[in-house]
Amino acid sequence: MNPAHHGPVHTGKAVFQVGDDISTDAIYPGRFMATVLPSETPQFAFADYTEFNSCLKKKEIPAGSIVLAGSNFGCGSSREQAASTLKGHDLVIVARSFARIFLQNAINLGLHVVICPGIEASVGDELEIGATSILNKTTDRRYPLETLPPARQAIMAAGGLIPYTRQKLLERRSSTTG
Amino acid sequence: MGMTIVQKILARACGRKSVATGEVLEPAVDLAMSHENAALVINQFLEIHRGTGLAPKVWAPDRIAIIFDHRVPAESAKTATNQKKVRDFVSAQGISKFHDIRGDSGGICHQILPENGYVRPGTIVTGTDSHTTTHGALGAFSFGIGATEMASVWALGTVLNLEVPGTIKVEVNGSLARNVSAKDLILHLIGRLTAQGANFKVIEFHGDTIRSMPTSGRLVLCNMTVEAGATSGIVPADEETGRYLREVAGVKEALAVDASDADAAYDQVIRIDASQLAPQIARPHTVDNVVPVDTVQGVRVNQIVIGSCTNGRLEDLAAAAAILKGRKVAAGVRLLVFPASWRIYRESLGAGYLATLVDAGAVVMNPGCGCCLGVHQGALADGDVALSTTNRNFPGRMGNPKSEVYLCSPEVAAASAITGVITDPR
Numbered sequence: 001m002n003p004a005h006h007g008p009v010h011t012g013k014a015v016f017q018v019g020d021d022i023s024t025d026a027i028y029p030g031r032f033m034a035t036v037l038p039s040e041t042p043q044f045a046f047a048d049y050t051e052f053n054s055c056l057k058k059k060e061i062p063a064g065s066i067v068l069a070g071s072n073f074g075c076g077s078s079r080e081q082a083a084s085t086l087k088g089h090d091l092v093i094v095a096r097s098f099a100r101i102f103l104q105n106a107i108n109l110g111l112h113v114v115i116c117p118g119i120e121a122s123v124g125d126e127l128e129i130g131a132t133s134i135l136n137k138t139t140d141r142r143y144p145l146e147t148l149p150p151a152r153q154a155i156m157a158a159g160g161l162i163p164y165t166r167q168k169l170l171e172r173r174s175s176t177t178g
Numbered sequence: 179m180g181m182t183i184v185q186k187i188l189a190r191a192c193g194r195k196s197v198a199t200g201e202v203l204e205p206a207v208d209l210a211m212s213h214e215n216a217a218l219v220i221n222q223f224l225e226i227h228r229g230t231g232l233a234p235k236v237w238a239p240d241r242i243a244i245i246f247d248h249r250v251p252a253e254s255a256k257t258a259t260n261q262k263k264v265r266d267f268v269s270a271q272g273i274s275k276f277h278d279i280r281g282d283s284g285g286i287c288h289q290i291l292p293e294n295g296y297v298r299p300g301t302i303v304t305g306t307d308s309h310t311t312t313h314g315a316l317g318a319f320s321f322g323i324g325a326t327e328m329a330s331v332w333a334l335g336t337v338l339n340l341e342v343p344g345t346i347k348v349e350v351n352g353s354l355a356r357n358v359s360a361k362d363l364i365l366h367l368i369g370r371l372t373a374q375g376a377n378f379k380v381i382e383f384h385g386d387t388i389r390s391m392p393t394s395g396r397l398v399l400c401n402m403t404v405e406a407g408a409t410s411g412i413v414p415a416d417e418e419t420g421r422y423l424r425e426v427a428g429v430k431e432a433l434a435v436d437a438s439d440a441d442a443a444y445d446q447v448i449r450i451d452a453s454q455l456a457p458q459i460a461r462p463h464t465v466d467n468v469v470p471v472d473t474v475q476g477v478r479v480n481q482i483v484i485g486s487c488t489n490g491r492l493e494d495l496a497a498a499a500a501i502l503k504g505r506k507v508a509a510g511v512r513l514l515v516f517p518a519s520w521r522i523y524r525e526s527l528g529a530g531y532l533a534t535l536v537d538a539g540a541v542v543m544n545p546g547c548g549c550c551l552g553v554h555q556g557a558l559a560d561g562d563v564a565l566s567t568t569n570r571n572f573p574g575r576m577g578n579p580k581s582e583v584y585l586c587s588p589e590v591a592a593a594s595a596i597t598g599v600i601t602d603p604r
């Protein structure tokens with residue numbers, strides 16, 4: 001059995017909900033793309049959803065809060081700011097499915113993403129994310145998770161792609177030099 | 179069972195005889211491309227090396243391409259400083275395929291790569307840009323990645339945890355009507371597949387329409403495959419690929435050519451009769467919201483954009499100039515033209531296309547991404563409607579969430595510039 005994500009069971013409240021095909025332009029508008037450093041990107045999360053953005057900026061959204069998304073979340077541009085801006089607020093993204101590049105960026109940066117094809121939940125619901133399913137505690141219904149391929153789990157377990165690559169680099173250098 | 183082209187390319191890059199769909203691989207990379215976001219890649223690259231005692235040296239300086247295109251010349255001090263940081267890194271690392279803001283060599287990354295012969299059939303190309311799918315037009319397996327993943331490629335020379343994608347075969351036969359072009363074909367396909375219909379898959383193009391299509395058109399097709407969610411698009415390399423690489427890109431050596439096996443497995447096969455195709459329009463605010471032009475004919479537009487990595491090539495400017503020759507851009511309409519590279523700028527200048535466009539009332543901007551992603555020039559007013567040959571129309575894509583963007587071919591754009599409303603160019 002492949003655990004869908006690592007770490008303990010996570011419980012959080014759904015604070016924001018979006019539909020299908022939400023692009024990285026919606027998550028992090030292109031006009032802020034000159035800002036690149038993960039430490040500076042969080043201010044522009046969902047910038048054009050002004051109400052949610054201002055709650056985020058005012059730090060009214062607790063870490064571990066859940067964003068509910070439909071299918072193909074993060075489609076479009078490969079901009080990594082779309083992952084770092086959400087990571088900066090320690091949001092958890094529960095989507096029916098993700099677009100490829102966004103999913104990879106999220107895993108690489110250690111953003112907590114959960115693929116739950118059948119999820120039904122609304123803003124305000126409390127969700128318990130387990131190893132293989134999500135329990136919507138508000139409606140008392142359970143939905144199975146889709147597991148990530150093992151290679152992606154290894155990156156998550158290492159704490160993201162930077163430590164993962166660092167480790168690989170050191171292994172390769174030590175095997176070539178001695 | 180047989181393999182698709184992409185499976186063959188991946189098997190070779192991993193030193194294996196065969197690979198199967200869904201396997202997770204670490205293929206070696208032949209070319210790693212970035213644009214201004216190299217600034218973030220550098221940051222992450224240095225971060226990887228932190229605390230290791232290893233000097234941060236890229237794995238192969240001749241396999242990295244960096245092109246400034248998104249905001250050229252820099253629109254702000256912040257961008258200029260990022261560009262400076264990249265320039266310094268490029269010279270410290272000896273990165274040779276660097277295209278700075280220069281009239282003799284600059285342009286949009288997805289035009290610079292093909293026209294300089296950096297992309298070869300059978301190779302693996304990756305870029306920190308989702309439209310890196312473009313280069314499948316030359317028979318390469320080419321896909322977009324994020325900046326941190328690129329930092330990892332710079333360090334190791336391989337992509338980590340790439341899943342072997344499944345493939346959708348698209349077979350197109352018949353000849354396109356006059357003033358119907360590759361853009362209409364790909365918009366139609368995206369409309370059929372939807373924005374997620376090809377997620378995690380490759381779209382492989384076949385059929386006599388594709389065989390007789392010049393590389394410029396194939397680049398349009400592969401460019402936009404990502405709008406259906408595809409990992410990449412690919413056109414099997416053929417005589418036309420060889421012609422383009424020799425005559426346009428100046429490549430001298432012999433080219434490897436892969437073909438999918440007859441018994442390769444496809445997830446889906448889609449057939450399109452090109453002769454039946456009308457000009458297509460993607461309506462706001464998704465690229466898969468596609469209808470034939472007559473559905474939206476007559477919609478009033480404020481700004482028309484011809485350019486970008488999708489449709490800023492010589493053939494596109496020629497098509498627009500042919501329609502606008504001796505005509506005028508309608509009053510109240512702004513027509514902005516962004517050639518995809520300075521080479522194209524010079525060639526279209528020489529061929530008289532730019533003069534024709536300017537005489538008609540167009541504003542010709544410097545090559546680059548321009549207003550495609552709403553960060554540089556050509557901003558839209560609240561309530562403005564734009565008609566554009568670019569590839570995305572998400573809310574706010576052109577910089578203003580209170581504007582609307584319709585996507586179309588250069589032919590539709592030019593015909594609509596004359597009337598001021600969306601117009602069928604046939």
Ligand code: SF4
Pocket residue numbers: 247248286287288307309486487488546547550551568569
């Ligand atoms: S022209 Fe537009 S789509 Fe193409 S690389 Fe530039 S910003 Fe991206």
